[in-house]
Amino acid sequence: MSYKKLVQFGLVMLVYLLVGGQTALAAQSIKIGGNYELSGAAAAYGQAMKDGLDLAIDQVNQNGGLLDGQSVEAVVYDNKSDLTESASVAQRLVTEGVVGIVGPATTGNAQAEIPLITKGQLPTVLPAATGDTITLDDQGKVLDYLFRVCFADSYQGIAAAGYAHDQLKAQKAAVVVDTTSDYATGLADNFKAKFQALGGQIVLEDSMAAGDVDFSVIITKLLNQDVDVIYMPTYYTEAGLFIHQARELGIQTPILGGDGYSSQILTQLASNEYANEIYYTDHFSLVSEDKTVQDFIQAFKDKYGKEPGAFEALGYDAAMVLMDAIERVGTTEPQAVKEALAQTKDYHGVTGTFTMDENHNPLKTAIVVQLEEGQVVAADNYEVSDSKSN
Template sequence: MRRPLPLLLTALALALVGCEKKSAPAPAPSPATQGGSATAAPPGPPPEGTILIGEVGSLTGSEATFGISARNGIDLALQEANAAGGVRGQKLVVRVYDSQGRPEEGAQAATRLIAQDKVVALLGEAASSVSMAMADKAQAGKVPMITPTSTSPEVTKKGDYIFRVCFIDPFQGLVMAKFARENLKLNKVAVLTDNKSAFSVGLADVFNQKFKEFGGTIVGNESYSKGDTDFRAQLTSIKNMKPEAVFVPGYYTDVGIIARQAREVGLRVPLLGGDGWDSDKLYELGGSALEGSYFSNHYSPDNPDPVVQNFLKKYKAAYGSVPDSVAVLAYDAGRLLVDAMKRAPDTSGPALRDAIAATKDFPGVAGTINLDANRDAVKQAVVMKVEGGKAVFVTTVKP
């Protein structure tokens, strides 16, 4: 389990975006005054000689490890940029709001950052559903937005100011369908989807299509909704379908519980999934029930590439833990934004958008990034296996 800096945890409680209530107007979101963040901007106008960036993440709620990992990755990227002189002599500072993992909170935070704080760019969110809500505001305000980990194709379809540094669900779904057929030699797979998650539904749709195209059979589809805690009925139904594996493209918060309950009802086949599994919390929640399962991801800390190992060393020194893929991609997103700022003639929305869109062969920790015409990153994926209570690298799949 990662160890965020103690002061960071204390300050996260100050960063809650107000929930809308019918009886009264929603309170404005409060910026995070984070003691553990070297680049956090204090409330009010940014200091003279600085460039203000906005960040939105799930700093509290069920996916808090994602938001904290992203916060750490972005902060590390901006610290390095400032140590190297910033952008044309100006230091970079970031104002952070908590989405709580909720689309409505993400949209409110994006509105505040754009309309009141006057940020030059937005970084975040991890979840596709929250990023889509934010993207509407960023596109309308002509403020570039880069999401580190939102893999739904619908995110960048929101407009030409919206970018991502991760691969998209069609590629991730293809990777796991191909791996299931060609590497694991599976013939029959069932699918269990979170029907309230754009990420989960999108990944399930592609896996269903591609697994059948590769000659496999989908023996059935079951679904649940975010917040559910009892999956036994769906898992019992799946058990009766007699699959050789179950594809579960959910987030770690659900997958760990699903794994335990699958074993409880006698469903003992491997589980397969996507990058939403990537959190140390997964193994705490699922324990040995996850052994022998596989998921796609953006990077592996086992990669001997000096770029990866150098980042690991810096991250461990700062936060005392091995970074997950969210931290890595957030670091890449922050560095890519800084690179675009240096190439742009100024930090106006159109100029910065054009510079980001022109990104080619950017050396990210999670792989070289090329942005295509849809503003999506074209890059490799890795497949990981749960073994001995941790994720072990299996193979790399190139686009």
């Protein structure tokens, strides 16, 4: 081959490689990381949120993907409901080239990943970590790369107290709290403060711990007290067992809790006959008449053959908000994406319409769900106004 032909051949190959390389780059998918509790104590939450994430990505891909046709791919790992594993998963996702993370589900596991996503400058959206100050560092400064789509514990506790006082006409309350859980103590502290500010009286306080299965001592104390409502902000397993035992022993007092009640496991453990006059603050309701919510419910049923709950909805909204930010800003560059997340305004999700505040928390109303015979019979929007807040 002559020198001239060799040069021409080289130019042809160069063009081919350049075009081929561009095509390959265009074909690359945008990776969204999932740090979820797929096993362990909080597996029901993590799996639900993963289902929401997967549905969100399916819908985005069916509608043409992101950024001029790039498909989206979920890269999800199991943190095993463990703090150390949560940090390890976050580090793995940082090094694997994801453009953002959704999850973990719980406040404790989310806190474990914060140093990794902060150092890695990776935009992260928490679906359901409700700890009051989780989006702030130790000095009270907002964490640039951390956001959430759920309301905080203080809001849930205040809303529950307001609802108990205003709607259930309660004047005397008992509070049973898991003292080993920041989630439970956060809700309980704010419930007590708000209920007392409204003129209510806390006549009994007692403690429990995660993993407890026998609540007979607490129930005996409750049987000897005149209370209008029992506030027990814990997770679905202990709540379900408590409800069953309390009702079986004759306590008919309304029982209130937080979004930790939002699982079919609660009603399975409580049994339908005992799951009456149960109320809990939540983020989502199947009985909503909002078209966005009903479309989501139908899409979820089509994909999974069952109805979604609050944690599926929160997982969906967290993923959608992250992808919406990427699309709005037109890039996956972390600095730009986190700024777009911070500027989220009037986003109409399936858990409500919300705007991110200066601390990366969504401004939204709470829903108070009522169970009768194990079924949701009502879901009331309850807004904590400035005049009612502490």
